[in-house]
Amino acid sequence: MPDLPLISTPTAAEAALVTRLRARDQSAMTEFYDRYSAALYGVIHRIVKADDESEDVLQEALVKIWHSMESYDTTKGRLFTWVVNISRNLAIDRIRSRQHRVGAKTQGIDDSLAAQRQAAPVTFRPEHLGLQEITKQLVPEQRQVIDLLYFGGFTQSEAAEELNLPLGTVKTRARTALKVLAKLIR
Amino acid sequence: MEDFQNYIESGRLEQYALGELNAAGQAEVEAWAQRSPAVRQELDELLAGVGVFAEAHALTPPAGLRERVLGRVLAEIATPVAAENPITAAPTMRVSASNPQNQPVAAPMAPTASRSGWAIAASVALVLSLAGNALLYSRWQQANTDLVAAQNSQAQFAATSQVNERRYQTETEQLSEQLHVLRSPNEFKLVALAGTPAHPAARARVLFSQATHRVYVDVQQLPALPAGKQYQLWALNNGKPVDAGVLAANTAAGASLQHMKDIASAQAFAMTVEPTGGSAGPTLTTMTVIGNI
Numbered sequence: 001m002p003d004l005p006l007i008s009t010p011t012a013a014e015a016a017l018v019t020r021l022r023a024r025d026q027s028a029m030t031e032f033y034d035r036y037s038a039a040l041y042g043v044i045h046r047i048v049k050a051d052d053e054s055e056d057v058l059q060e061a062l063v064k065i066w067h068s069m070e071s072y073d074t075t076k077g078r079l080f081t082w083v084v085n086i087s088r089n090l091a092i093d094r095i096r097s098r099q100h101r102v103g104a105k106t107q108g109i110d111d112s113l114a115a116q117r118q119a120a121p122v123t124f125r126p127e128h129l130g131l132q133e134i135t136k137q138l139v140p141e142q143r144q145v146i147d148l149l150y151f152g153g154f155t156q157s158e159a160a161e162e163l164n165l166p167l168g169t170v171k172t173r174a175r176t177a178l179k180v181l182a183k184l185i186r
Numbered sequence: 187m188e189d190f191q192n193y194i195e196s197g198r199l200e201q202y203a204l205g206e207l208n209a210a211g212q213a214e215v216e217a218w219a220q221r222s223p224a225v226r227q228e229l230d231e232l233l234a235g236v237g238v239f240a241e242a243h244a245l246t247p248p249a250g251l252r253e254r255v256l257g258r259v260l261a262e263i264a265t266p267v268a269a270e271n272p273i274t275a276a277p278t279m280r281v282s283a284s285n286p287q288n289q290p291v292a293a294p295m296a297p298t299a300s301r302s303g304w305a306i307a308a309s310v311a312l313v314l315s316l317a318g319n320a321l322l323y324s325r326w327q328q329a330n331t332d333l334v335a336a337q338n339s340q341a342q343f344a345a346t347s348q349v350n351e352r353r354y355q356t357e358t359e360q361l362s363e364q365l366h367v368l369r370s371p372n373e374f375k376l377v378a379l380a381g382t383p384a385h386p387a388a389r390a391r392v393l394f395s396q397a398t399h400r401v402y403v404d405v406q407q408l409p410a411l412p413a414g415k416q417y418q419l420w421a422l423n424n425g426k427p428v429d430a431g432v433l434a435a436n437t438a439a440g441a442s443l444q445h446m447k448d449i450a451s452a453q454a455f456a457m458t459v460e461p462t463g464g465s466a467g468p469t470l471t472t473m474t475v476i477g478n479i
Binding site: 008029030037039041042045046051054058064066067089096133146156157166167169171 | 203204216238239245251260262352353360432434444445446447
């Protein structure tokens with residue numbers, strides 16, 4: 001398959017992969033891995049940080065995707081949207097349960113956020129939509145809001161509190177940022 | 187249409203796209219998207235934006251991870267299939283057990299009828315036992331899968347209630363903050379904003395703290411907005427308008443107080459209609475309400 005941005009993969013190619021996964025074709029899982037793992041691993045790693053835990057979560061996500069294929073509804077959205085959501089949710093569950101274990105709820109969140117802001121990507125795949133492009137398109141205030149909401153697992157209200165901004169501003173920034181990003185693949 | 191437009195601007199779609207909503211919230215958004223092509227289109231655009239954002243963070247996993255993860259995943263997803271195999275494999279085992287294995291042993295004993303009888307009985311017993319084992323194994327595997335499924339749904343439930351708990355906490359905090367604002371007449375000055383001649387029925391209030399510069403707005407009645415527009419609050423300081431932020435759709439509908447931008451000093455407040463996201467300066471012809479402190 002051509003190495004297009006996953007989010008704009010032609011629906012036909014995506015549908016073929018979905019059909020094979022649903023038919024319990026294990027070779028489709030290998031293909032799925034080769035196409036999607038970098039994107040999924042990137043999101044997971046951004047949230048949980050540690051390499052070994054990222055590996056665990058990625059594995060957990062792949063198994064879950066395989067077993068939940070039946071419940072994937074093509075009319076609700078793209079395959080990529082669905083699988084990246086599963087991965088993100090598992091990663092966020094992971095850091096929340098980690099915070100639970102340590103017993104320092106809020107501190108855990110703050111720590112991981114601070115780390116996130118400093119964390120620089122080790123490598124990114126230039127053939128994919130790159131981080132540089134994102135940085136170029138979004139003003140830092142918009143990027144910060146999306147980072148908190150998406151990678152930090154914050155609600156809009158929590159982000160407003162964290163950034164000391166009115167809730168309306170957080171909403172506007174999130175919305176504007178997502179629209180700017182969507183234009184990149186149009 | 188107005189209804190859909192309000193929904194689009196409520197922030198729910200962003201919450202959906204960024205994974206903030208629980209199952210009920212997701213179902214609500216999906217129902218709206220099904221009813222309105224405009225909502226669907228907006229939602230798809232936001233989802234695409236999130237997709238671009240996620241994909242921009244793609245990270246090639248470290249060397250060796252592919253083999254490890256893919257190996258374990260394939261092994262794990264192969265399990266339920268392997269569990270079914272022993273059952274289907276049982277008949278073939280019978281063939282191989284009686285043919286190449288048993289025959290050389292049974293052949294020299296063939297002269298004695300009773301011995302061959304025992305051999306047949308033994309192989310039948312073996313076959314039954316194999317089939318029984320296969321059945322037990324597959325049931326055990328099934329129970330195992332069920333247990334994992336149950337544990338998964340329990341974990342999911344725990345995670346959801348944890349998220350809900352946090353949400354209720356935030357909402358409760360917001361409510362108590364709003365009550366504090368309403369019940370502190372000394373700290374927060376109440377500024378009544380009356381409708382301009384073009385909108386005589388419009389009414390709103392601003393709660394302004396000169397000490398902390400905090401500004402809250404409370405809408406009693408505002409005309410419905412056309413698509414792509416938002417109300418924006420302005421503080422007038424020595425006749426100069428200062429942006430105090432835009433009103434969220436639910437604030438404009440009077441659903442709750444909204445904490446606006448801090449204002450250092452003002453003698454009056456006014457509201458105008460501006461394009462979504464607000465303007466740098468007020469469009470005076472659209473002024474809807476105004477009031478002096």
